[in-house]
Structure formats: structure tokens, C-alpha cells
Amino acid sequence: MTRALLIGLAVVTTAIFVVVPLVYIFVQALGAGWSAYAANIMHPLTLHAIWMTTLVAVIVVPVTVAFGIGAAWLLSKFQFRGRGLLITLIELPFSISPIIAGICYLLLYGRQGWLGGFLARHDLDVLFALPGIVMVTMFVTTPFVVREVLPLMQAQGSDQEQAAVTLGASGWQLFRRVTLPNIRWALLYGAVLATARAVGEYGGVAIVSGSIRGKTNTLPLHVELLFNDLNAAGAFAAATVLTMIALVVLVAKTVLEHRR
Amino acid sequence: MKLAAFKAAAVALVLAVSPASAQDRLLNVSYDVSRELFEKLNPVFAQAWKAQSGRDVTIEQSHAGSSKQARSILEGLPADVVTFNQETDVEMLAKGGMVAEDWRAAFPNNASPYYSMPAFLVREGNPKNINNWSDLARDDVQVVFPNPRTSGNGRYTYLAAYAFALRENGGDAEAAQAFVRKIMENVPVFDTGGRAATQTFVEREIGDVLVTFETETRQIAAQYADRGLVAVTPPVSLFSAFPVAVVTENTDRNGTTELATAYLNWLYSPEAQRILAENGNRVNDETVKAEFADKFPQVELLTVEDVFGGWDKIQSEHLAVGGILDKVFVNR
Incomplete structure (x- = not known):
């Protein structure tokens, strides 16, 4: 009885908070028909926003992965002073609102x-340009891969690596043949989470982007812009793209959870 | 292979939206709800500029709350011109050295190519018969407008109601405060911005009247035509400037001063004024005014300078902590 009640409660809650809004996005976006929907998506500025968001993710996720492997390796294989502090620092973005990062x-x-004067003298655009958006997004995504890989590396210890070294493996061979295969699912899982976070990032990017349409506008910013225009159909159409990216990520995540 | 195709498409896309550098380009940094307006204006200006100078021009747009935009420009957002809906935000740029001190004198009508005023949007058929500010203080009327502390739009509404009450009561500040407090008590929910207040009124169907700029009331009524909402302009309201300025600090460096000045001057031309009027803005061009005379009811406009003695005084007397707004904005 209690069980049924709890299940019912969970289903109703999920429906109210997740399923209904998701369905509503598609209903609204397609409300004016498929051709209107396609026209909204194919608007050059919407396409550019999709491209910006993709580009940012394509830059940020590999860096997050490389950083994640390096940091997890360092933290799991070596003991040193300040190790605990370093872990705390790496995980800090989880607890800091991205808008704080944006303002900083x-x-x-x-x-x-x-640094503004120095950058201006050398004609380097950081803020209100791609570098600023990438940096803020990176701030937000850094912990994701480390958090997934580090516990695994710690649990596995270094026995296999020591064995490989004994057998004469070089550093690169060691990494490619032993370390990487051991952590690959955790790594992919972290990368998927980082992708989802990078694509959806709003608060920090909103501060540093300058929202120049066709130039520095990312998809989440574009959705807000269209919404402000009372262009609900356009906003919802752009939102469906974000939603579909999220759904793909969700499926990838579920698959990876089984493989892990 | 697929990746290559995607890359090609992506490159094509970038090329398509970022034209060759031989063209003139201009960045117009504007307020949050002006996107469609400038989407209509910019191509027409591009034609005019081509005819005049023989050069192509691309105008880039950035939209967000105008205070945030001013802040971004101070931090390096490379705006060539600003088209704002709050004079105080241009003033902020002038204080920061980005805009000429005497920016108001640089263009006609105190550098405001169009203007508006707080007005009402009511339910189909105006069932509560709301026509003037005094109706907002009635016991049976629920009023929706954004929080005057966080929203420039809400601030104008607060000031307009106050200015109306001052006039009705022969300048009696006590009576004006009591009147505004009564209106505040009729507001069921204060949203942080104009768009959220619109959502509250239109989508959630809360309240009998939404107070926002006249241009907004018309756009919302058109957008939600099936709801039969009616835009009502009260007989008295507060002049709301939409100030423009050349960001000389940036245009001097970009070599765009001439283009930026031409762009803002063009906003005063009959063809631009017509587009502005079509979008519910009031304009000063006599020909266009005559054309749209039946669209815009007569309204007596009070000004911030006449009623309040300028924005600095509004800041110190009304908006500062412990000021008049705090007194009438009780229990919020």
C-alpha cells in the first residue's frame, strides 16, 4: 500500500515537474505547424546560436576531459601537501553559482x-567574444570529469600500472593500454555530463556574452531573447533543439550507466 | 564524412552571418524588447546608407536590460551606438566617459527619436471600465505591473501614478503618496521585469489591468489577438524617452563615428518614423504624426523634469533607501 502510494507520488511529481513542461515545449513549438517550426529553426540567427553552442561545447569538453584525466591521475597516484585543498578547489564550481563566475x-x-587595460592595449578580445564564453563555460564544467574518474582510479589502485612498468611499458603505452581502458566508461560518462552542462549554461554566459545576435549569442540566450520578443513560437522552437540535445545526452548517459 | 559535411555547413553558416570585412559594420546595443523593431528598421537604413554612401552596412544587434547593457559597455562591449529606454543608463555611460557629456544636445528632441508613456492593457470589452489612473486605485480593480525597484518599466508606472496624483491633489505630496500606496495594494504580484508581468497578466490571467509602455500594450494586444485585450491610453501620463547616443569612445577607435551619427539621425527621417509609429511608438515628425493621428489618442504628457526636477532628484527623494517608494511600497 505504502509502496503503491510512493510510486504514485513519484510518478505524479515527475509528470508535473518534468514530463508536462517537456511535452508543452513541443506542443507550443509545433502549434503553428511543421513549416512554421522549420522556418523558426532555420532562421539564420537561430542557426548561428545553435552553431555557437555547438562550438563552445566542442572546445570546452575536450579540455575538460584532458584536465579531468590529468587531475585525477595526479590526485590518485600521488600524495602531497595541499591535495585535499586542490580537490576542494576543483569541485568549487559545483557550489558556486555560474553568475558569480561571470561577474568575476x-x-x-x-x-x-x-587585466582589461592590458588586453585592450594588445587588441585581445576576451569578454563579449568567444574566449570569454568558453572560459566561463569551462569554469562550470571542470569538475565533471574529475569527479567521475577520480574515485575509480583510487579504487583501482596502481597495481596494474606497476605490473605494466615492470614489463617494460613506456609512459604512453601505460596510459593507452592500461589506464585509459580502465577508466573509459567513467571518462565518457563525465564527458557526457560536461556536454550537457556546457550546452545548457546560461547565467555565467549571459554576463560575459554581450548577446550580440549572430555573433556571441548562444542557444539558451537566444531562447530568452525570442521569449522577450513575445515570439513564443520561435522561443519554443529553439528550446526544442536544446531539449533534443538534452534527450540525446540522457540516452547516452543511460547507456553508459549500463556499460559501466 | 559526415563530420566533414557538418564542418562545411558550419563554415558556410559562419560566412553567411559574418560578412566580409570590406563592409561597414555597426553594433547597436539596445534594450531587451526592441529586437523586432530594429529588425524592421535596420534593412531600410542599410538601403538608405547604400544610396547615400555607396557602401554596404551590416548592423549587429545586442539586446538585454538597458542597465546591464550600459554596464557591459563600460566593461568593453564594443557598442557603436546605444538605443535605450532609460535616460539614466545613457547618463551612466556619459559619467564613464563612453558617451559625450552633452549627448542630449547631439540629436533632436533631447536625443529621443521616439517616445512612449505608461498606459493600460485591459481584458476584452474593458469590463471594469478602466480609463484613468484613478481607476487603478478602486477597491474592485487588480493591477499588474513589474516591481519598481527592479524594473525601469515598473519605475515609470510608479512615477506616472505619482505625477497624476500630485496634479489631481494640487501638489499635495501626502495625498499623492496615499494614492500610490492604494494602487500598490491592488497589485497581487510584483514580477521583476516587464515580460514576466506580461506573462502574469496574459498567460496566468491575473489582474484586471496591466500597466506598461503604450507601445508594449499594442504589441501585446496584437500578439494575443485571440484574447481580445484592449489597449487603453489614459488622458494623462508621464513622458518616457527612448534615448540614443553615439558611443564616441568606441566609434573613434573603430572609425565609425560618421556612420553611427548617420544611423541615429536616420531614425528621425520620415521613413524611419513611420516604421516606429507602426510599432506603437509616438514620434515627432509632423507628416508621420498626421498619418497616424487616429491610432494615437490625445494624451497630456507630464515630464520627469517638470514634475520631479530630474532623475537625480527622483533617485535621492524616491528611489533611495528610506525614500518615498519605500514608504508606499509597504509589506512587499
């Missing part, structure tokens, strides 16, 4: 900021 970057790299 604004105050640091902005025209009136510490």
Missing part, C-alpha cells in the same frame, strides 16, 4: 578590470 570574469577582464 567581468571585473577581471573588463575594460575597467585588472
Whole structure:
């Protein structure tokens, strides 16, 4: 009885908070028909926003992965002073709102900021350009791969690696033949989570992007812009793209969870 | 192979939206709800510029709350021109050295090519018969407008109601405060911004009247035509400027001062004024005014300078902590 009640409660809650809004996005987006929907998606500025978001993810995720492997390796194989502090620092973005990161970057790299004068003298665009968006997104995604890989590396210990070294493996061989295969599912899982986070990032990017349409507007920013225009159909159409990316990520995540 | 095709498409896309550098380009940094307006204006200006100078021009747009935009420009957003809906935000740029101190004198009508005023949007058939500010203080009327602390739009509504009450009561500040407090008590929910308030009124169907700029009331009524909402302009309201300025600090460096000035001047031309009027904005061009005379009811406009003595005074007397807004904005 209690069990049925709890299941019912879970289903109803999920329906109210997740399923209904998701369905509503598609209903609204397709409300004016498929051709209107296609026209909304194919609008050059919407396409550009999709491209920006893709580009940011394509830059950010590999860096997050490389950083994640390196940091997890360092933290699991070596003991050193400040190790605990380093782990805390790496995980800090989980507990800091991205908007704080955005404001810090604004105050640091902005025209009136510490580094602003230097950047302006050398004609380097960081804020209100791709580098700023990438940096803020990176801030948000850094912990994802480390968090997934580190516990695994710690649990596995270094026995296999020691054996490989004894057998004469070089550093690269060791990494490619022993370490990587051991962590690959955790690594992919972390990368998938980082992708989802990078694609959906709004708060921090909203501060540093400058929202220049066709230039620095990412998909989440574009959705808000269209919404502000009372262009609900366009906003919902753009939102379906984000939703579909999220669904693909969800499926990838579920598959990976089984393989792990 | 698929990747290659995707790359090609992506490159084509970038090329398509970022034209060759031989063209003139201009970045117009604007407020949050002006996207469609400038989407209509910009191509027409591009034609005019081509005819005048023989050069192609691409105008890029950035939209967000205008205070945030001003802040971004101070931090390096490379705006050539600003088209804002709050004078205080241009003033902020002038104080930061981005815009000329005397920016108001650079273009006609205090550098405001169009203007508007707080007005009402009511339910189909205007069942509560809401026509003037005094109706907003009635016991049977629920009013929706955004929080005057967080929204420039809400601030204008607050100031317009206050200015109306001052006038009705022969300048009696106590009576004006009591009147505005009564309206505030009629607001069931204060949203943080204009769009959220629109959602509350239209989608959630809360309240009898939404107070926002006249241009907004018309756009919302058109957007939700099936709801039969009616835009009502009260007989008295507060002049709301939509100020523009050349961001000289940036245009001097970009070599775009001439283009930026031409762009803003063009907003005063009959063809631009017509587009502005079509989108529910009031304009000063006499010919266009005559053409749209039946679309815009007569309204007596009070000004911030006449009623309040300028924005600095509004800041110190009304908006500052412990000011008049705090007194009438109780229990919120």
C-alpha cells in the first residue's frame, strides 16, 4: 500500500515537474505547424546560436576531459601537501553559482578590470567574444570529469600500472593500454555530463556574452531573447533543439550507466 | 564524412552571418524588447546608407536590460551606438566617459527619436471600465505591473501614478503618496521585469489591468489577438524617452563615428518614423504624426523634469533607501 502510494507520488511529481513542461515545449513549438517550426529553426540567427553552442561545447569538453584525466591521475597516484585543498578547489564550481563566475570574469577582464587595460592595449578580445564564453563555460564544467574518474582510479589502485612498468611499458603505452581502458566508461560518462552542462549554461554566459545576435549569442540566450520578443513560437522552437540535445545526452548517459 | 559535411555547413553558416570585412559594420546595443523593431528598421537604413554612401552596412544587434547593457559597455562591449529606454543608463555611460557629456544636445528632441508613456492593457470589452489612473486605485480593480525597484518599466508606472496624483491633489505630496500606496495594494504580484508581468497578466490571467509602455500594450494586444485585450491610453501620463547616443569612445577607435551619427539621425527621417509609429511608438515628425493621428489618442504628457526636477532628484527623494517608494511600497 505504502509502496503503491510512493510510486504514485513519484510518478505524479515527475509528470508535473518534468514530463508536462517537456511535452508543452513541443506542443507550443509545433502549434503553428511543421513549416512554421522549420522556418523558426532555420532562421539564420537561430542557426548561428545553435552553431555557437555547438562550438563552445566542442572546445570546452575536450579540455575538460584532458584536465579531468590529468587531475585525477595526479590526485590518485600521488600524495602531497595541499591535495585535499586542490580537490576542494576543483569541485568549487559545483557550489558556486555560474553568475558569480561571470561577474568575476567581468571585473577581471573588463575594460575597467585588472587585466582589461592590458588586453585592450594588445587588441585581445576576451569578454563579449568567444574566449570569454568558453572560459566561463569551462569554469562550470571542470569538475565533471574529475569527479567521475577520480574515485575509480583510487579504487583501482596502481597495481596494474606497476605490473605494466615492470614489463617494460613506456609512459604512453601505460596510459593507452592500461589506464585509459580502465577508466573509459567513467571518462565518457563525465564527458557526457560536461556536454550537457556546457550546452545548457546560461547565467555565467549571459554576463560575459554581450548577446550580440549572430555573433556571441548562444542557444539558451537566444531562447530568452525570442521569449522577450513575445515570439513564443520561435522561443519554443529553439528550446526544442536544446531539449533534443538534452534527450540525446540522457540516452547516452543511460547507456553508459549500463556499460559501466 | 559526415563530420566533414557538418564542418562545411558550419563554415558556410559562419560566412553567411559574418560578412566580409570590406563592409561597414555597426553594433547597436539596445534594450531587451526592441529586437523586432530594429529588425524592421535596420534593412531600410542599410538601403538608405547604400544610396547615400555607396557602401554596404551590416548592423549587429545586442539586446538585454538597458542597465546591464550600459554596464557591459563600460566593461568593453564594443557598442557603436546605444538605443535605450532609460535616460539614466545613457547618463551612466556619459559619467564613464563612453558617451559625450552633452549627448542630449547631439540629436533632436533631447536625443529621443521616439517616445512612449505608461498606459493600460485591459481584458476584452474593458469590463471594469478602466480609463484613468484613478481607476487603478478602486477597491474592485487588480493591477499588474513589474516591481519598481527592479524594473525601469515598473519605475515609470510608479512615477506616472505619482505625477497624476500630485496634479489631481494640487501638489499635495501626502495625498499623492496615499494614492500610490492604494494602487500598490491592488497589485497581487510584483514580477521583476516587464515580460514576466506580461506573462502574469496574459498567460496566468491575473489582474484586471496591466500597466506598461503604450507601445508594449499594442504589441501585446496584437500578439494575443485571440484574447481580445484592449489597449487603453489614459488622458494623462508621464513622458518616457527612448534615448540614443553615439558611443564616441568606441566609434573613434573603430572609425565609425560618421556612420553611427548617420544611423541615429536616420531614425528621425520620415521613413524611419513611420516604421516606429507602426510599432506603437509616438514620434515627432509632423507628416508621420498626421498619418497616424487616429491610432494615437490625445494624451497630456507630464515630464520627469517638470514634475520631479530630474532623475537625480527622483533617485535621492524616491528611489533611495528610506525614500518615498519605500514608504508606499509597504509589506512587499
